[in-house]
Amino acid sequence: MTAQAQPRRDTAPLTVFSPAKINLYLRIVGKRPDGYHELETLMLPLDFGDEITLQPLDGELRLECDNPSLPTDDSNLALRAAKLLGEDCGGKRGAKIALTKRTPLAAGLGGGSSNAAAVLLGLNNLWGLDADDATLHRLAARLGSDVNFFLGGGAALCRGRGEQIEPAPCKLSASVLLVNPGFGISTKWAYESWAKAAAVSRPTTAPPEVSRLLRALAKDDLATVSQCLFNSLEAPSIRKFPVLELIKESMRNDGASGAMMSGSGATVFGLFADARAAESSAKKVREEFGPSMWTKVTRFVSTVHRQPETRALVK
Numbered sequence: 001m002t003a004q005a006q007p008r009r010d011t012a013p014l015t016v017f018s019p020a021k022i023n024l025y026l027r028i029v030g031k032r033p034d035g036y037h038e039l040e041t042l043m044l045p046l047d048f049g050d051e052i053t054l055q056p057l058d059g060e061l062r063l064e065c066d067n068p069s070l071p072t073d074d075s076n077l078a079l080r081a082a083k084l085l086g087e088d089c090g091g092k093r094g095a096k097i098a099l100t101k102r103t104p105l106a107a108g109l110g111g112g113s114s115n116a117a118a119v120l121l122g123l124n125n126l127w128g129l130d131a132d133d134a135t136l137h138r139l140a141a142r143l144g145s146d147v148n149f150f151l152g153g154g155a156a157l158c159r160g161r162g163e164q165i166e167p168a169p170c171k172l173s174a175s176v177l178l179v180n181p182g183f184g185i186s187t188k189w190a191y192e193s194w195a196k197a198a199a200v201s202r203p204t205t206a207p208p209e210v211s212r213l214l215r216a217l218a219k220d221d222l223a224t225v226s227q228c229l230f231n232s233l234e235a236p237s238i239r240k241f242p243v244l245e246l247i248k249e250s251m252r253n254d255g256a257s258g259a260m261m262s263g264s265g266a267t268v269f270g271l272f273a274d275a276r277a278a279e280s281s282a283k284k285v286r287e288e289f290g291p292s293m294w295t296k297v298t299r300f301v302s303t304v305h306r307q308p309e310t311r312a313l314v315k
């Protein structure tokens with residue numbers, strides 16, 4: 001951070017895009033002494049997500065959200081990110097944070113982590129802090145395991161708790177159908193359930209090699225990408241919520257080259273070579289499984305354009 005940090009002169013609101021993600025691969029390598037799990041996970045940002053508008057406010061941090069189910073108190077990661085950045089830059093600063101929530105909650109799509117990263121990036125700009133990447137990454141790691149990934153803005157192979165990110169060249173052009181069954185899964189529950197199952201039985205098949213997935217992503221080889229999809233957290237969630245497997249099956253029957261649960265769920269995704277097939281599979285899922293199904297067809301975005309003007313240019 002520079003010594004002469006200045007807030008932006010104009011007080012016009014700043015709108016920041018906050019993308020969702022999917023995990024094409026999530027392998028739990030083992031349990032860590034700090035209680036977290038050691039991961040090897042490949043995440044992709046999507047051209048779909050939330051929008052956050054930031055405005056200067058005298059000495060107060062206030063979060064508003066259009067979705068009343070989401071708490072706007074200190075338990076919200078977006079507000080915690082704002083507080084942490086304010087404290088770290090050594091002054092009490094204020095902002096009004098208006099969150100337009102499109103991503104389902106507790107969905108395995110990284111919504112909260114993405115909002116936190118967007119707030120760090122946006123307030124760094126709004127408050128004229130000029131905090132460098134290393135500072136933002138240090139704060140991100142304190143907020144949650146996936147926040148660092150969202151600071152990166154592209155596909156990445158993530159290790160450690162998930163906070164050690166390595167950019168991954170990715171040319172995946174497939175359409176991505178997201179299906180959320182209308183209930184959330186707690187991340188903590190998902191990891192604990194995996195640990196309980198792992199304590200009593202060893203997996204019978206070896207997970208695919210992540211290096212094979214990385215090569216396939218770099219070549220936009222959808223067939224191989226689909227063969228390499230993997231998620232250690234999927235089996236316990238499907239045992240508790242068998243509808244997740246049925247949704248995957250429905251997407252596969254309707255042309256998905258591969259389907260998998262994202263992160264700690266409950267969203268499942270299908271990869272389709274053809275966008276129209278993805279849309280018609282979405283319609284079928286809604287008909288087959290009822291109105292609680294939330295669906296969205298989107299795609300991988302190679303570079304996250306945070307500001308609306310730049311997003312409009314790449315569309």
Ligand code: C5P
Pocket residue numbers: 035036037038039143144145146160161162187188191
């Ligand atoms: O880091 P984050 O707050 O997103 O994690 C939520 C919960 O998920 C943690 O409290 C922990 O129970 C579990 N988790 C884990 N190992 C990870 C990431 C998350 O056990 N690598």
